[in-house]
Amino acid sequence: xxxxxxxxxxxxxxLNIIGFFLKPYKLHITxxxxxxxxxxxxxxxxxxxxxxxxxxxxxxGTGQGNIVLSxxxxxxxxxxxxxxxxxYCVLFLILALLAxxxxxxxxxxxxxxxxxxxxxxxSEIFNKLIKADYQYFIDHKQGELIYNASTAPEQISSLVxxxxxxxxxxxxxxxxxxxxxxxxxxxxxxxxxxxxxxxYFAKYFGKKVSYIxxxxxxxxxxxxxxxxxxxxxxxxxxKVFDIGENWADSFRxxxxxxxxxxxxxxxxxxxxxxxxxxxxxLAIGIVAMLxxxxxxxxxxxxxxxxxxxxxxxxxxxxxxxxxxxxxxxIMGAIPDxxxxxxxxxxxxxYIEDGKEELSSFKSDIKFExxxxxxxxxxxxxxxxxxxxxxxxxxxxxxxxxxxxxxLINLLLRLFDVDQGxxxxxxxxxxxxxxxxxxxxxxxxxxxxxxxxxxxENNITFGSAGYSHEEVIKATKYADADGFINxxxxxxxxxxxxxxxxxxxGQGQRIAVARxxxxxxxxxxxxxxxxxxxxxxxxxxxxAIDEISKKHTVIIIAHRLSTIANADKIIVLEDxxxxxxxxxxxxxxxxxxxxxxxxxxxx
Numbered sequence: 001x002x003x004x005x006x007x008x009x010x011x012x013x014x015l016n017i018i019g020f021f022l023k024p025y026k027l028h029i030t031x032x033x034x035x036x037x038x039x040x041x042x043x044x045x046x047x048x049x050x051x052x053x054x055x056x057x058x059x060x061g062t063g064q065g066n067i068v069l070s071x072x073x074x075x076x077x078x079x080x081x082x083x084x085x086x087x088y089c090v091l092f093l094i095l096a097l098l099a100x101x102x103x104x105x106x107x108x109x110x111x112x113x114x115x116x117x118x119x120x121x122x123s124e125i126f127n128k129l130i131k132a133d134y135q136y137f138i139d140h141k142q143g144e145l146i147y148n149a150s151t152a153p154e155q156i157s158s159l160v161x162x163x164x165x166x167x168x169x170x171x172x173x174x175x176x177x178x179x180x181x182x183x184x185x186x187x188x189x190x191x192x193x194x195x196x197x198x199x200y201f202a203k204y205f206g207k208k209v210s211y212i213x214x215x216x217x218x219x220x221x222x223x224x225x226x227x228x229x230x231x232x233x234x235x236x237x238x239k240v241f242d243i244g245e246n247w248a249d250s251f252r253x254x255x256x257x258x259x260x261x262x263x264x265x266x267x268x269x270x271x272x273x274x275x276x277x278x279x280x281x282l283a284i285g286i287v288a289m290l291x292x293x294x295x296x297x298x299x300x301x302x303x304x305x306x307x308x309x310x311x312x313x314x315x316x317x318x319x320x321x322x323x324x325x326x327x328x329x330i331m332g333a334i335p336d337x338x339x340x341x342x343x344x345x346x347x348x349x350y351i352e353d354g355k356e357e358l359s360s361f362k363s364d365i366k367f368e369x370x371x372x373x374x375x376x377x378x379x380x381x382x383x384x385x386x387x388x389x390x391x392x393x394x395x396x397x398x399x400x401x402x403x404x405x406x407l408i409n410l411l412l413r414l415f416d417v418d419q420g421x422x423x424x425x426x427x428x429x430x431x432x433x434x435x436x437x438x439x440x441x442x443x444x445x446x447x448x449x450x451x452x453x454x455x456e457n458n459i460t461f462g463s464a465g466y467s468h469e470e471v472i473k474a475t476k477y478a479d480a481d482g483f484i485n486x487x488x489x490x491x492x493x494x495x496x497x498x499x500x501x502x503x504x505g506q507g508q509r510i511a512v513a514r515x516x517x518x519x520x521x522x523x524x525x526x527x528x529x530x531x532x533x534x535x536x537x538x539x540x541x542x543a544i545d546e547i548s549k550k551h552t553v554i555i556i557a558h559r560l561s562t563i564a565n566a567d568k569i570i571v572l573e574d575x576x577x578x579x580x581x582x583x584x585x586x587x588x589x590x591x592x593x594x595x596x597x598x599x600x601x602x
Contacts, residue, residue: 014334017341018163021117021156028113035106036168042099044175048072049092050311056085110164114157121153125343132348134414135375143226148339151221155336162330169326176312213265214332218339220258227251265332351413351434358436361521361552362425364389365411370420372410380406381575383420390521393553395563397596398572404556407572408526411554412443442515446527448507450499455484456491458499459513466517474517479543480509512543523547525555560597569593 022029052072072091081087126149129136137145177192231247365388373379381403388394396404409415410422413434422429429437451458459474460466471491475481483506487493499507515523525544541562547553557563564583571579571592578592586593 013338017334017337018159020341020345021121021160021337022163025113025117032106032110032113032164033167035102035109036164036171038102039099039106039168040171040175042095042102043172044179046092046095046099047176047312048179049088049095052076053085053088053092056088106168110161113164114160117160118153118157121156121340121344122149125149125153125340128343128348131350133351134409136348139375141226143229144222146229147222147225148343151225152218152336152339155333156340158329158333159337162326162333166326166330180312213261215335216261217258217265218335220254220261224251224254224258227254351416352430353434354430354432356427356431356433356436358424358432358440361390361440364425365522366421366423366426367407367410368421368423370410370417370422372406372415372418374415379418379575381410384572384575384577385420386570386577386580388552388554389567390552392567393548393555393563393565395555395557395566395569396572397557397560397563397569397593399596402572403575404572405526406575408524408554408556411524412438412441439518440521442518442520442523444508444511444515444523444525448499448504448511450495450502450507450510452495452497454489454492454494455487455510458495458510459517461514470517470519471513474513475509477516477543477547478509478512479546480506480513483509509543512547516547520551522552522554525553527556527558560593571596 049072072088076084076087076091079087079090081090129145129149181189227247227250231251367384367386370381370384371379372381380401384403384407386407396407398404406415410417411429413429416430424432424437451461456468456471459471468491472481475484484491484493493501495501495507495510499510502510544553544555545565555563555566563569566583569579569581569583569586570577571586573592579586579589581589581593587597
């Protein structure tokens with residue numbers, strides 16, 4: 001009972017997946033179905049036309065009451081050709097050409113339809129990912145997300161092509177089987193039994209081999225993508241820790257499993273066609289014997305019918321073979337389509353947008369009794385209340401894990417607070433349209449994200465809304481104009497993957513220029529000088545100090561000596577505000593800030 005229930009559930013799941021992708025395209029499916037009916041009818045008619053040709057050639061005089069001969073006789077009489085044999089041949093050629101033309105149209109329509117589905121789903125998945133909240137990316141591996149957005153949707157083409165081709169071949173097979181029954185129902189019944197047996201065999205292998213192997217290959221390919229992506233992203237650490245061979249072993253294991261499943265699927269996929277040839281020969285032999293047994297005398301008179309029957313079998317069985325292969329192809333594509341279906345039908349979590357437009361930042365930003373915890377973890381912020389005044393520089397300090405970056409992430413609405421409120425000019429940040437708030441914010445993190453592109457495109461960061469003059473103005477703010485002009489091609493210099501052709505300080509000053517080109521009112525620096533050498537730190541700190549004179553600045557500082565002149569310093573410990581004030585008064589207290597300052601080298 002369990003086994004049957006499992007099978008039923010799997011079938012229901014497959015039908016849901018197919019329906020999910022095809023349901024929005026009812027008109028397309030209707031058009032394809034009409035084309036398939038035309039192809040099936042014309043193909044069957046072309047095969048049936050062999051019967052009157054052979055009948056006229058042998059002049060057997062039999063089958064005069066046969067519906068096939070009567071129908072083709074009527075059509076042949078409409079042609080202005082006196083010779084009966086030639087008229088049947090011309091009719092055969094006309095039907096063959098029509099069948100070819102309609103088949104070509106249906107194939108073209110089907111391929112384009114499948115391609116459009118792939119493009120649509122790839123685009124939609126990317127749009128869903130780009131709009132998903134930050135938590136979603138924390139919960140999923142990067143390689144898995146890339147696979148689901150790029151590779152997995154390609155199998156929708158195989159699924160849709162397979163399903164539509166299966167419908168086409170089914171209609172065609174039914175048309176030919178009806179023709180066989182009109183020629184000899186006992187022989188046609190025998191062929192039908194053999195065909196059903198073959199289809200059961202193909203379906204069994206589709207479930208037992210193609211689906212399982214397809215799922216195994218998909219999971220292994222996804223894993224290999226994750227390993228490849230992570231090893232390249234962390235190549236410096238991989239080399240320094242001398243663990244390249246470990247990563248190579250993991251990658252080798254993943255691709256070995258992938259190709260084990262792929263080879264297994266391919267090998268078993270060759271079995272049904274070989275079996276089909278045997279069934280074809282058996283069918284012809286059995287039909288010949290049945291005719292001889294049922295009509296022991298005058299066997300030669302039945303040669304036209306037998307010839308047409310044999311020709312129909314040779315046309316039918318490749319179709320049946322294709323159906324078997326299509327079933328295996330569909331089952332092999334299902335695992336990837338399940339992954340796409342899961343993303344498309346699943347509910348991704350989003351940051352809910354507000355309705356009010358924030359035109360400009362006027363007075364202050366307030367955290368009022370804010371608490372927050374990451375999913376499944378203890379609280380990282382506890383009842384935090386702080387104020388950031390317009391035009392002032394506020395520094396946030398504390399030991400690692402104290403909640404500094406979490407506070408900034410909440411301010412950027414990468415996450416929403418669990419309790420309390422964040423207010424901008426007295427209005428809850430959730431009430432504002434997120435885009436209207438973020439356009440007022442410039443952000444520079446310690447991990448600079450540099451595109452493999454030109455310097456200018458790294459500053460504009462994909463936006464076409466900035467002029468070259470605005471870019472130059474931003475680089476001067478960031479103290480970057482000088483070194484950029486010294487590069488081989490100036491602002492058009494390609495910086496390499498992850499900015500490998502730039503020094504750390506140069507990359508960070510480009511990041512500062514990227515923040516400044518937006519002309520923001522609020523600048524946030526999340527330990528922007530933490531990973532720099534002393535000379536680079538001085539250059540970046542000089543840029544930050546210059547920016548602080550005319551902007552509202554929030555700085556997460558690692559080196560406390562760099563924020564001694566801040567208008568306010570907030571000290572966080574274990575997600576709580578433990579001290580607040582200016583450098584001098586906090587040093588005089590000899591509390592948490594003083595301890596942090598004393599623990600750092602000068």
